[in-house]
Amino acid sequence: MSGGFDVVSESAIRDGTATDAYFLRTEETLEAADRNPRVVAEVTQDQFPSGEFDLLAGVKDAANLLEGIPVDVDAVREGRLFDGGPVMRIEGDYLDFARYETSLLGLLSHQSxxxxxxxxxxxxxxDSSVLSFGARHVHPSLAAVVERGALVAGLDGFSHVAAGEVLGREASGTMPHALVIAFGDQETAWEAFDESVDPDVPRIAICDTYSDEKDESIRAAEALGEALDGVRLDTTSSRRGDFRHIVREVRWELDARGHEDVEIFVSGGLGPENLRTLRDVADGFGVGGHVSNADPLDFALDIVKLDGELASKRGKLSGTKQVFRTPDGGHHVGLADRADPEDGEPLLEPLIRDGEIVREFDVDEAAERALEDAELVGFRE
Known part of the structure; x- marks a missing residue:
């Protein structure tokens, strides 16, 4: 019995054996027939705009996958919103990249x-601090994928230590309920944390382990005094009742006792609707499963040009395309050799030229693009 983990190796991803078997059979068949057409292939989710935008991520990994292969690749920049049409275009001899389709789509689909x-x-x-707390819901080998996707979207941080080492960011987080239970009472746990942990780490006390949130928050403020930066309410759904009222009550009681500077953070099964309800009464949020458990986008890779001629399967649009953003937030799809819409900004830009990556990747710049684009197109208003 092997003691290892069921993880596909990086070498398998890079050599293209992390693929669906039929691509290797396709290689075998084309090579036997001495056939290797020059193609243009495009990665798309929807052919036409539908009014529903999604955020593109995973482009850095996709570029690293295709680096060194003699192809030209154009792609929408990471952190841009898109609605129909291609997010990536590959031009080259088909056998040079055929076996990489499975991994390429997985890299883009999951992180997007x-x-x-x-x-x-x-x-x-x-206007709130929002952290990604969902790494525990996925295979640990995917933690950095989750946390990088969260950063591309503009979240303020994440909790996973190893992902932070990969991404060059420090993980956030203070104490779980287990710490309080291990000590047997709240005050002992909070004070031990304050005495032991690096002073640069915020003193955020978990305040709903044994008694109600108001009681524990007051006790945390009394136990730690000026050292306390905030309280975290991670109340299980079976005990919440009116969660907004609970948060407002905690705020009232802290303020009444002169602890106006103590912030309130909320976590535990939260989604966008919860954040909208609580954003004016809580200072920050930890969001878990809504982010980490997100469904991958349904990208596909399709040949749209074969040896210079139009080509496509049923249901897909032939020809090399470009996508555009107009100043009013519109997303437009058109043939690349035709006139673009008035004042349209072309979104497919060079990514790889003859196997060499010609773009740099900065997650903070991607987040800025995401937030600007979201405002422009009215994303999930």
Missing amino acids: GIATAALEARRAAP
């Missing part, structure tokens, strides 16, 4: 779904 869900949370509480 996560980023889109994270942007829903960001837009629901634009």
